[in-house]
Amino acid sequence: MEPILKVKNLTMDFGGLRALDSLDLDVVEGEIAALIGPNGAGKTTFFNCITGLHSPTKGDMIIAPPGKKQERLNGLKPNHVTERGLARTFQNIRLFQNMTVLENVMIGRHCRMSAGIAGAIFRGRSTRREEKEVVRDSYIILEKIGLTEFINELAMNLPYGAQRRLEIARAMATEPFILLLDEPAAGMNPQETKELDDLILWIRDNEKISILLIEHDMKLVMSLSDRIFVVDYGKKIAQGTPAEIQNNPAVIKAYLGEEIDA
Ligand SMILES: Nc1ncnc2c1ncn2[C@@H]1O[C@H](COP(=O)(O)OP(=O)(O)O)[C@@H](O)[C@H]1O
Ligand SMILES: [Mg+2]
CATH class of the missing domain: 3.40.50.300 (P-loop containing nucleotide triphosphate hydrolases)
Structure with missing residues (x-):
């Protein structure tokens, strides 16, 4: 290999x-x-x-x-x-504590979007479609990592082990x-x-x-x-x-x- x-x-x-x-x-x-x-x-x-x-x-x-x-x-x-x-997690958990579980994963996913910041602001049709894809892909990742029960929960409210898994989910979202x-x-x-x-x-x-x-x-x-x-x-x-x-x-x-x- x-x-x-x-x-x-x-x-x-x-x-x-x-x-x-x-x-x-x-x-x-x-x-x-x-x-x-x-x-x-x-x-x-x-x-x-x-x-x-x-x-x-x-x-x-x-x-x-x-x-x-x-x-x-x-x-x-x-x-x-x-x-x-290359994706990583940190020794000390680094999540967006005031954002939901889904939003945390969506942020990881955004690095694979083509529209970028300008697209997110002006929100043309293709951007809206991409946003929908980001939500769908993020959901799929959370399903795989076993975190869907917490999807709309703020990151800070998750049990410790689930926070660590969420960091892994966010890293996975960057493909x-x-x-x-x-x-x-x-x-x-x-x-x-x-x-x-x-x-x-x-x-x-x-x-x-x-x-x-x-x-x-x-x-x-x-x-x-x-x-x-x-x-x-x-x-x-x-x-x-x-x-x-x-x-x-x-x-x-x-x-x-x-x-x-x-
Ligand atoms: N940003 C930094 N500035 C100065 N020293 C650092 C910095 N980061 C790590 N070190 C020092 O480098 C050494 C290795 O640290 P680290 O890589 O965190 O070790 P480990 O992760 O194996 O416990 C330690 O002596 C640490 O104090
Ligand atoms: Mg260390």
């Missing part, structure tokens, strides 16, 4: 702090890959670099979406990264070829985590979207991942299958003092 995301030599300095140090990582089509490591290892910084929030100090970030030509991500703004087919999830199970109870496990598998298998997952819940990581990358102090210290990673002495050492609940 060909890589759809290739990151080479990625380095990110914040002043004197090297948050990422010559990191190589690739994701192949159809896989669930995980990026793990202790707190402060640089995992979120990695997502922030590939999604255009930070401009890395060094390194190459290249995508090769299925059936499309290869392209560099370096220098792209976040909205352009989204248009290229990504790869979904980047930053600690999606954080704060979830065991039942919610089990549902998340099923949802991530379903997204990969049925929606054919590849996944790169940052996660602290080792049980979830070990059960879901095809391959795991381990970082510590910004450097990759191991890479392999769940079985290889579980028995890797460097990984066990990096996690000393942290709870591994696998």
Whole structure:
């Protein structure tokens, strides 16, 4: 399988702090890959670099979406990264809390509309038709993610696990070829985590979207991942299958003092 995301030599300095140090990582089509490591290892910084929030100090970030030509991500703004087919969720939930569940997903969907802002203001016939499509498509996504019961509820009124799912629904609405999830199970109870496990598998298998997952819940990581990358102090210290990673002495050492609940 060909890589759809290739990151080479990625380095990110914040002043004197090297948050990422010559990191190589690739994701192949159809896989669930995980990026793990202790707190402060640089995992979120990695997502922030590939999604255009930070401009890395060094390194190459290249995508090769299925059936499309290869392209560099370096220098792209976040909205352009989204248009290229990379979607993400955030470690701390970022929803429009005062908007409904449906509206939150519609906002994700708008990046696939052709009319743009001017069209939305002048509302010609084609814009109205597009708006109807946005509502219909958003509803279909909510149905798939299992959130239709909350469709007209304000995001802030949703149970915690449902808010996390809504973030995933909004990311899916942008029609990504790869979904980047930053600690999606954080704060979830065991039942919610089990549902998340099923949802991530379903997204990969049925929606054919590849996944790169940052996660602290080792049980979830070990059960879901095809391959795991381990970082510590910004450097990759191991890479392999769940079985290889579980028995890797460097990984066990990096996690000393942290709870591994696998
Ligand atoms: N915007 C920033 N400015 C300065 N330092 C940052 C910034 N973002 C992250 N860091 C630092 O980079 C390191 C890696 O952080 P982060 O990527 O959030 O780690 P992780 O997600 O693995 O817990 C930490 O030391 C953190 O304090
Ligand atoms: Mg983080």
